[in-house]
Amino acid sequence: MNILELRGLTKAFGGLVAVSNLDMEVTPCEIHGLIGPNGSGKSTTLNLISGLYKPTAGQVFLGGRDISRVTANLRVFQGMARTFQNIRLFKRLPVLDNVAVGRYCRTATNLIDVLLRLPRQRSDEEETRQSALEALEIVGLAHRAADRPNDLPYGQQRLLEIARALATGPKLLLLDEPAAGMNPTEKQSLLGLIQRLNQEKKLTIVLIEHDMNVVMNACHRITVLNFGQRIAGGTAAEVRRDPAVIEAYLGKRGRAAGAEG
Ligand code: ADP
Ligand code: MG
Numbered sequence: 001m002n003i004l005e006l007r008g009l010t011k012a013f014g015g016l017v018a019v020s021n022l023d024m025e026v027t028p029c030e031i032h033g034l035i036g037p038n039g040s041g042k043s044t045t046l047n048l049i050s051g052l053y054k055p056t057a058g059q060v061f062l063g064g065r066d067i068s069r070v071t072a073n074l075r076v077f078q079g080m081a082r083t084f085q086n087i088r089l090f091k092r093l094p095v096l097d098n099v100a101v102g103r104y105c106r107t108a109t110n111l112i113d114v115l116l117r118l119p120r121q122r123s124d125e126e127e128t129r130q131s132a133l134e135a136l137e138i139v140g141l142a143h144r145a146a147d148r149p150n151d152l153p154y155g156q157q158r159l160l161e162i163a164r165a166l167a168t169g170p171k172l173l174l175l176d177e178p179a180a181g182m183n184p185t186e187k188q189s190l191l192g193l194i195q196r197l198n199q200e201k202k203l204t205i206v207l208i209e210h211d212m213n214v215v216m217n218a219c220h221r222i223t224v225l226n227f228g229q230r231i232a233g234g235t236a237a238e239v240r241r242d243p244a245v246i247e248a249y250l251g252k253r254g255r256a257a258g259a260e261g
Contacts, residue, residue, distance in 0.1 A: 009058035036225035081170035089149040096145040099132040102167035155186035
């Protein structure tokens, strides 16, 4: 059974149809790439999957259940976590707390309780701290737990967002351009992290990414969007030689590569 399935998913903003009648299937333990030119509807699709946006039409299924009307918070509880294209961190909170906020969906304690350090919440708090530390360890940031997000280089701030998503204990991880702004070394280690999460933690991952090297190396299958519509899908090799993709997405670079080959 598909862990995630989109059927006829559509989102209109006024007259603009950002995502149009989109079908997509993600199988368990797959790294599924979602690519397309700027403005093709990738982030909107992720916002529909995570419940930030309500679809104009169509459905989202998680593990075969229609979750189209389930709130974003409940979707986290049901095993879905995400990062944002634009980094969203709490600048005044230490790195550890930034990760811990991801964890509250799993404990009886709410964010206010923990920030106020209410005594009755101590055990929850300790468990939350531990999970947050583990998540930081996975992304290689445990040594920065006491620092502020702004003290971290940009690439590490992106990893911090991933750690926060991991702290919710997801089955399905949605990453919106996690490599944006990273240097080649950071991208390489991000690629390694994504592959480890997939292979060792058995996470299913939907990855929006512009860096073709990352996409082609990481993704088992890829869905290609253009103007909100699915124009192609398949393995990296299949998508790479699809004429519609070369034209729409790779543009001149794709044609040049084709001419060379
Ligand atoms: P991508 O992530 O592929 O670059 P987006 O999903 O962000 O594309 O955007 C797809 C289209 O929808 C764009 O034309 C964008 O301007 C529009 N759009 C996205 N979000 C909104 C919104 N909240 N309100 C109005 N238009 C939006
Ligand atoms: Mg986007």
